[in-house]
Amino acid sequence: MKNILVTGGAGFIGSHTCLVLLEAGYNLIVFDSLINSSSKSLSRVLELSGINDFGERLSLVKGDIRNFSLLQDVFKNSKEKGMPIDAVIHFAGLKSVSESITEPLKYWDVNVNGTRILLDIMQDHDCYTLVFSSSATIYGSSQQMPISESADIKPINPYGTSKASVEQMLSDAFYSNLYPLKVACLRYFNPVGAHPSGLIGEDPLGIPDNLFPFVSQVAIGRESLLRIFGADWNTPDGTPIRDYIHVMDLAEGHLCALNYLEKNQPQIFKVNLGTGRGYSVFEVINAFEVATDKKIPYEIVDRRKGDVAVNYADISLAKREMNWYAKRTLNSSCIDGWRWQLSNPNGYK
Numbered sequence: 001m002k003n004i005l006v007t008g009g010a011g012f013i014g015s016h017t018c019l020v021l022l023e024a025g026y027n028l029i030v031f032d033s034l035i036n037s038s039s040k041s042l043s044r045v046l047e048l049s050g051i052n053d054f055g056e057r058l059s060l061v062k063g064d065i066r067n068f069s070l071l072q073d074v075f076k077n078s079k080e081k082g083m084p085i086d087a088v089i090h091f092a093g094l095k096s097v098s099e100s101i102t103e104p105l106k107y108w109d110v111n112v113n114g115t116r117i118l119l120d121i122m123q124d125h126d127c128y129t130l131v132f133s134s135s136a137t138i139y140g141s142s143q144q145m146p147i148s149e150s151a152d153i154k155p156i157n158p159y160g161t162s163k164a165s166v167e168q169m170l171s172d173a174f175y176s177n178l179y180p181l182k183v184a185c186l187r188y189f190n191p192v193g194a195h196p197s198g199l200i201g202e203d204p205l206g207i208p209d210n211l212f213p214f215v216s217q218v219a220i221g222r223e224s225l226l227r228i229f230g231a232d233w234n235t236p237d238g239t240p241i242r243d244y245i246h247v248m249d250l251a252e253g254h255l256c257a258l259n260y261l262e263k264n265q266p267q268i269f270k271v272n273l274g275t276g277r278g279y280s281v282f283e284v285i286n287a288f289e290v291a292t293d294k295k296i297p298y299e300i301v302d303r304r305k306g307d308v309a310v311n312y313a314d315i316s317l318a319k320r321e322m323n324w325y326a327k328r329t330l331n332s333s334c335i336d337g338w339r340w341q342l343s344n345p346n347g348y349k
């Protein structure tokens with residue numbers, strides 16, 4: 001396997017993964033609408049990899065995954081150039097829980113229909129290896145902690161439903177036995193931090209939906225106050241507990257998943273990528289304050305629809321099957337995330 005199509009590769013997790021894949025020797029085509037990202041992330045990835053220009057080992061095609069003919073052309077052109085696409089890493093999609101509640105059909109269209117189109121085209125071109133960005137959101141308010149992959153899939157918001165539906169669609173396609181599919185559904189917990197260079201990181205549009213970018217934007221003065229959505233949850237300090245995973249650990253998880261699929265028989269492999277340890281919102285604020293020497297002012301507001309109290313991963317399957325585990329700490333996520341924020345106060349703008 002040499003040539004990888006990375007949908008959504010200009011985004012937060014995608015850009016860090018592109019760097020890891022380039023360093024591992026892969027050639028990449030990034031297919032991204034840039035609706036929630038900037039091509040600058042990829043220019044910085046090239047800079048970090050010591051590659052001079054787009055087109056050398058990484059090219060960018062700006063387009064929407066629902067654009068059937070454009071995506072077909074990408075596969076066709078690669079074949080004609082003698083560099084057929086061997087595998088796809090599929091990050092492209094929408095990821096806001098709150099937006100999915102107000103605009104659910106958009107999530108069905110982009111996340112579910114978009115993946116169906118991608119899968120159709122992959123099959124047309126005999127490309128059967130797919131790494132899909134799933135999410136711990138599919139577990140909903142599971143009572144079992146840590147959550148293992150065998151827990152019930154009971155999403156409680158349309159975003160989670162869209163990810164669970166894609167997993168189901170991929171399972172159906174696999175069990176049809178029509179194609180020798182090799183699929184890994186990577187169930188991410190909460191990706192945070194940034195590359196230690198401070199050159200690439202998370203750059204959300206508008207007020208961040210997730211805790212980490214919100215905390216760092218308050219620290220840098222872009223937002224005045226952190227909003228904590230409920231301090232009356234059934235947890236020791238009343239704030240929700242999540243499993244925060246450094247984005248570089250996550251990026252390396254994709255490389256391990258590709259290696260795993262390459263070495264093994266066709267299958268659908270569903271696996272958690274987390275640290276196995278949960279932290280509350282107050283613990284994260286404290287860790288961030290210690291790492292950055294900044295005070296984070298906050299206010300407690302109503303709970304958000306679609307949130308759960310506690311969510312952290314059972315990580316034994318990833319360790320056993322892919323020999324992957326998270327190596328970085330919450331402290332290094334805070335330090336690296338803050339370095340990115342300080343050097344890029346307005347993100348890539």
Ligand SMILES: NC(=O)c1ccc[n+]([C@@H]2O[C@H](COP(=O)([O-])OP(=O)(O)OC[C@H]3O[C@@H](n4cnc5c(N)ncnc54)[C@H](O)[C@@H]3O)[C@@H](O)[C@H]2O)c1
Nearest residue numbers: 008011012013033034035036037064065092093095133135
């Ligand atoms: N960040 C998280 O907390 C998290 C957690 C679990 C799962 N995920 C999933 O991981 C994937 C990547 O997340 P991220 O945090 O890097 O998000 P991101 O928004 O930074 O990256 C997604 C990329 O996909 C692109 N995109 C969106 N819709 C597209 C479309 N229709 N066609 C082509 N490109 C499109 C965006 O421009 C962006 O570059 C997403 O599928 C997300 O649902 C993210």
